[in-house]
Amino acid sequence: MAKKRLIQAINDTLFAEMERDPKVILFGEDVEISMFGDTKGLHERFGPNRIRNTPICEATLTGMAVGAAAGGYRVILHLMFSNFIYTGFDAIANQMAKLRLMTGGQIKLPITVIAGYGGGRSTAAQHSDTPYPLLMNLGGVNVAVPSTPADAAGLLKTAIRGDNPTFYLEAGGRGGERGEVPDDDFTVPFGSARVCRPGTDVTLVSVGAMMKPTLQAAGALAGQDIDAEVIDCRTLVPLDTETIIASVAKTGRIVIVDEARDRCSAASHIAAVVSDEAFTHLKAPVKRITVPNVAMPYAPNVEKTVIPNQEQIAAVTESLVNNPDK
Amino acid sequence: MAKKRLIQAINDTLFAEMERDPKVILFGEDVEISMFGDTKGLHERFGPNRIRNTPICEATLTGMAVGAAAGGYRVILHLMFSNFIYTGFDAIANQMAKLRLMTGGQIKLPITVIAGYGGGRSTAAQHSDTPYPLLMNLGGVNVAVPSTPADAAGLLKTAIRGDNPTFYLEAGGRGGERGEVPDDDFTVPFGSARVCRPGTDVTLVSVGAMMKPTLQAAGALAGQDIDAEVIDCRTLVPLDTETIIASVAKTGRIVIVDEARDRCSAASHIAAVVSDEAFTHLKAPVKRITVPNVAMPYAPNVEKTVIPNQEQIAAVTESLVNNPDK
Amino acid sequence: MLAMYRTMLLIRRTEEQLRDDFHAGRLPGGVHLYIGQEAIAAGVCAHLDDADPIASTHRGHGHYLAKGGDPEAMLAEVYARETGICKGMGGSMHVADFSRGIIGANGIVGAGLAISAGAAFAAQLDREGRVAVCFFGDGAANQGVFMEVLNVATLWKLPLLLVCEHNCYSEFSPSDTVTAGEITDRARAFNIPCSVVDGNDAVAVWQAAAAAVELARDGGGPSFIEAKTYRIYGHNESEVHWLSSEYRDETEIEPWRKQDPIERLGSFILENGVCARENLDALDIEIRARIAAAAEAAAAAPPPDPELMRDMMFSGQQP
Amino acid sequence: MLAMYRTMLLIRRTEEQLRDDFHAGRLPGGVHLYIGQEAIAAGVCAHLDDADPIASTHRGHGHYLAKGGDPEAMLAEVYARETGICKGMGGSMHVADFSRGIIGANGIVGAGLAISAGAAFAAQLDREGRVAVCFFGDGAANQGVFMEVLNVATLWKLPLLLVCEHNCYSEFSPSDTVTAGEITDRARAFNIPCSVVDGNDAVAVWQAAAAAVELARDGGGPSFIEAKTYRIYGHNESEVHWLSSEYRDETEIEPWRKQDPIERLGSFILENGVCARENLDALDIEIRARIAAAAEAAAAAPPPDPELMRDMMFSGQQP
Numbered sequence A, B: 001m002a003k004k005r006l007i008q009a010i011n012d013t014l015f016a017e018m019e020r021d022p023k024v025i026l027f028g029e030d031v032e033i034s035m036f037g038d039t040k041g042l043h044e045r046f047g048p049n050r051i052r053n054t055p056i057c058e059a060t061l062t063g064m065a066v067g068a069a070a071g072g073y074r075v076i077l078h079l080m081f082s083n084f085i086y087t088g089f090d091a092i093a094n095q096m097a098k099l100r101l102m103t104g105g106q107i108k109l110p111i112t113v114i115a116g117y118g119g120g121r122s123t124a125a126q127h128s129d130t131p132y133p134l135l136m137n138l139g140g141v142n143v144a145v146p147s148t149p150a151d152a153a154g155l156l157k158t159a160i161r162g163d164n165p166t167f168y169l170e171a172g173g174r175g176g177e178r179g180e181v182p183d184d185d186f187t188v189p190f191g192s193a194r195v196c197r198p199g200t201d202v203t204l205v206s207v208g209a210m211m212k213p214t215l216q217a218a219g220a221l222a223g224q225d226i227d228a229e230v231i232d233c234r235t236l237v238p239l240d241t242e243t244i245i246a247s248v249a250k251t252g253r254i255v256i257v258d259e260a261r262d263r264c265s266a267a268s269h270i271a272a273v274v275s276d277e278a279f280t281h282l283k284a285p286v287k288r289i290t291v292p293n294v295a296m297p298y299a300p301n302v303e304k305t306v307i308p309n310q311e312q313i314a315a316v317t318e319s320l321v322n323n324p325d326k
Numbered sequence C, D: 001m002l003a004m005y006r007t008m009l010l011i012r013r014t015e016e017q018l019r020d021d022f023h024a025g026r027l028p029g030g031v032h033l034y035i036g037q038e039a040i041a042a043g044v045c046a047h048l049d050d051a052d053p054i055a056s057t058h059r060g061h062g063h064y065l066a067k068g069g070d071p072e073a074m075l076a077e078v079y080a081r082e083t084g085i086c087k088g089m090g091g092s093m094h095v096a097d098f099s100r101g102i103i104g105a106n107g108i109v110g111a112g113l114a115i116s117a118g119a120a121f122a123a124q125l126d127r128e129g130r131v132a133v134c135f136f137g138d139g140a141a142n143q144g145v146f147m148e149v150l151n152v153a154t155l156w157k158l159p160l161l162l163v164c165e166h167n168c169y170s171e172f173s174p175s176d177t178v179t180a181g182e183i184t185d186r187a188r189a190f191n192i193p194c195s196v197v198d199g200n201d202a203v204a205v206w207q208a209a210a211a212a213v214e215l216a217r218d219g220g221g222p223s224f225i226e227a228k229t230y231r232i233y234g235h236n237e238s239e240v241h242w243l244s245s246e247y248r249d250e251t252e253i254e255p256w257r258k259q260d261p262i263e264r265l266g267s268f269i270l271e272n273g274v275c276a277r278e279n280l281d282a283l284d285i286e287i288r289a290r291i292a293a294a295a296e297a298a299a300a301a302p303p304p305d306p307e308l309m310r311d312m313m314f315s316g317q318q319p
């Protein structure tokens, strides 16, 4: 075990995976110098064939990832900020997510797309989106959103070694979170949520950067005699609905915390699944705490009001438990 | 009143709106010849300034729509098949949906993007997507999905005359549905769902091309003594949650029918809203009938299995009403 | 030479079959015919092995067949059968056979460009002398990925051959109404080898491709070929059902019919004594029989099992 | 001439203020400095009126100010104040003033190209002689929209001037590692008027822009200018906080410092007797005072009311 920052866990894992499998290659804009630190040092170690800076041309990069993966490589494409996923969206939505079915299952597409997501640092609307709802709807791509250094390492290994396209979203500048990472070659399977905190009164489901305020809220609620079970989805595709439903079967209440805009969010989908498959267990309305349907504002005081925080989570949960009829 | 095909209602409305306001312009690939028939004859009437064929360059077309709208025009951009929305997605997600907020509300963006959506005609995965969930999550664009010729006309007028970007999605080759269209200059407001069939036992919510099987299922259910209320959302952004909730308050049960892939679908979102805001009225699980999380297959027999149909809707509803505990 | 002729004839007869099948209502989806452009696929693919990847277009039957794709499996695919090369999941616009380097026809105009660049990058890293080829239309040359790929391929010296098939139309728009300047000039801006050839002359295409493919195999980087040709049929075979006005004159098409690439190569073969008229005729009879049988087999084959779909979205994972 | 000098000095002093503000921790977001490139914005915008739309980049302060944008409102914006030109909702990368034809800095590299083409189309339809200008970087010239816009603008003869600011870097990548060939050749492929100018020579930029703007106003269609310059500061001011290695040498920067566009225009002005050194010095004092006051006012202004946001997503509709 070693304590490290989340971004360091990613960087270490990239080193290890590239060492492990010579077919792993990584490219993207300025990945050699590495703005986020995740790809730092790889170029010096693995050279320009396996780590390569590209021109700014996201539409081509996503298509190239498909072509190179079909050509036998395990491709890691670094798209920097998640908003640039939109710039390269055509080959994501029309090729990456569909090509395997369209070709009758002829190919494997081992592609890991890395991008930083989310707000909180006044980067304004074009550098702060949380794009996983769109990716979830595509059907053909996995979505991993680690919240701890250990999960960051374990999920990244699963993504790189896997044979399907995966979007691996880093919680932007918040990669500084520290945590223990096992030393052995462990992986975290996709579709397996983690119960971070067992509880009996209410289920709090969240993912990525929202885990921190969610866990803090759970801690605060404990002081009010509310025993919250906290679940980290870890991957949104595949989604571990079983763990969520089992928890709701126990608690009868659920609050879903999501950094995406509300409409058709991951929270919406989880709420939909719960209100169908766990309906008979529900004692109270299914609650979502999400970002309102706006673009991310620049001003820090305004940005703060749109991103879910500990107080909001605690307040909604408290009122749900104490006033079940809304 | 005149009976016309849905696509004819669109065509007539485009004529009328361009006649009405010289600031309305329309461009897109082969809009002069008009593959779907919606823009037929406009070029002859309004000439090449106001109706213009473009090269194939969706990434530029969506950005141009923003620039021309900011320049004072009411822009109609025809993107042909909804999958090409992805090709032009950058300027949709990063500009159209965000520019107004980013500029502090300085501008209006009167843009109507038209595209045909949905499967059912063996056009395979790249010409059959139902992309509204992605658009719904963007936050800054309206989404209208007419199911009748009258709504097609009324919603299109609201889109064109409105000052915000709207995606106006046509149910592809299924534009042949006929219906009465009033002769006067009526509009259909956004955010106002239509109760197409009142009922007391269960609420069926749907939109666009799914209205037909949904209404047929409601008819069939009537024969089994199940009185279904049927709601056509008409616009998904804004979404008329009031009408849906009022209906659930009456019926206690809801089935949502959606041609989008299930994960983070419009159905998911409606289910989420209902399981929060109408929870106390619910007598049974919230049901979604959606497309599985796959790319659209080419073979008609396979394609048929993924698109919701009358029998499936009737069966799910029947079982929901008769076995509320699932 | 004869191999090229055979390829072209195979494409022609297969597409005639599909044309008739479409109009007889035997196909569930539409088809975009390559008839008149066969020399390009045949002339380029003559230099390629199974290991060399090619990316194709919505008008992709010709590329598939020229690259050695199985005609029976292609017909079955367009017929939406489980015996189809994509098990009936893709259809005409998505015929692909990765085992033969056919990395796919594609319904998104321009999409093959970036995919082929990725395949070329993989080929470069493998250092086995593979070369990637992208076929795309004049209309596709207006998609920005064209320039993006030229840039990356030039910078990285990718073993990539870009073949623009200029058939004078982009759907229903005459090319000069949607394409400014000469497409080849866009490639010339990158100082890569560029050539403009008569796309109805198989020998000319063959020669241009020979040089480009050799250069790429030797690590010399990308090349560009613009093949001037003409789309003899409509944009797709369904257009007759909805077109209310004509977008081109019969008089425009006629001269191009006289430039039929198969007849031209046939004459060349006969003039050069490669073989006799009877041999060509026999070949035609053989191919016609094969395709007719293939169509019959396709028609008789079972539709795909719908459950198959769930195993095909992902590798080893349910959707 | 003097107006251009004033503009350039205004840009310089404003950005020095922002640089210092950033490092003093007074700004919530990052800033990309235009210092060293001022001659380009000033030389081009000298030909434009409020009605002429310009699209800009992430490095957009200079374009905003050269186009007549209010410095006070810009500083307040970067300070995230309700008095900001975008009410604090956009920040440095999104400064825009539609009333002055500044249709926005933009955080998406290349995005201004298509937006400006749309604005040029609107200008063309209005027939009032307006011309649209797009400023973009050498890195942005690798985005496919560049070629797409060249194509549409050429075909439609749009009143559009494309100004590529070649500052030798695309973030941390030296241009020649990510950009193949000469960017101007990509535009030349469309046979539109193209010029390459010394971007640190305001007079040269002014002259090239004069011809291009006049042509566009007269219905002569688009032009392209490549202005060769150099990014004196880093990609953005925050890079010092995380850069672990240098990506360029001081020795590379030094010669460019000697080519300072403001000093060069200053010398030209003095040599030509337009005014005296004292006048220039006085101007500097005036501008410094103005900017210092503006920064103080910005710092003292209130943050935006969060509720404002809900009225700003849509016109007349809640989000």
Ligand SMILES: Cc1ncc(C[n+]2csc(CCOP(=O)(O)OP(=O)(O)O)c2C)c(N)n1
Residues within 6 Å of the ligand: B029, B056, B058, B080, B084, B087, C057, C058, C059, C107, C108, C109, C110, C136, C137, C138, C139, C140, C141, C167, C169, C170, C171, C231, C235
């Ligand atoms: C991204 C995208 N935009 C539009 C279309 C619709 N479309 C299909 S083929 C075509 C024209 C293509 O022209 P060209 O590249 O010259 O190929 P050709 O059909 O002439 O072989 C268009 C616009 C599409 N399939 N994909």
Ligand SMILES: Cc1ncc(C[n+]2csc(CCOP(=O)(O)OP(=O)(O)O)c2C)c(N)n1
Residues within 6 Å of the ligand: A029, A056, A058, A080, A084, A087, D057, D058, D059, D107, D108, D109, D110, D136, D137, D138, D139, D140, D141, D167, D169, D170, D171, D231, D235
């Ligand atoms: C679509 C997109 N991709 C990547 C980025 C990240 N990025 C910001 S500036 C920049 C480099 C731009 O270079 P250039 O166009 O030369 O402008 P300069 O910074 O030199 O002024 C990059 C890659 C972005 N903002 N948008």
Ligand SMILES: [Mg+2]
Residues within 6 Å of the ligand: C137, C138, C139, C165, C166, C167, C168, C169, C170, C171
């Ligand atoms: Mg063509």
Ligand SMILES: [Mg+2]
Residues within 6 Å of the ligand: D137, D138, D139, D165, D166, D167, D168, D169, D170, D171
């Ligand atoms: Mg630059």
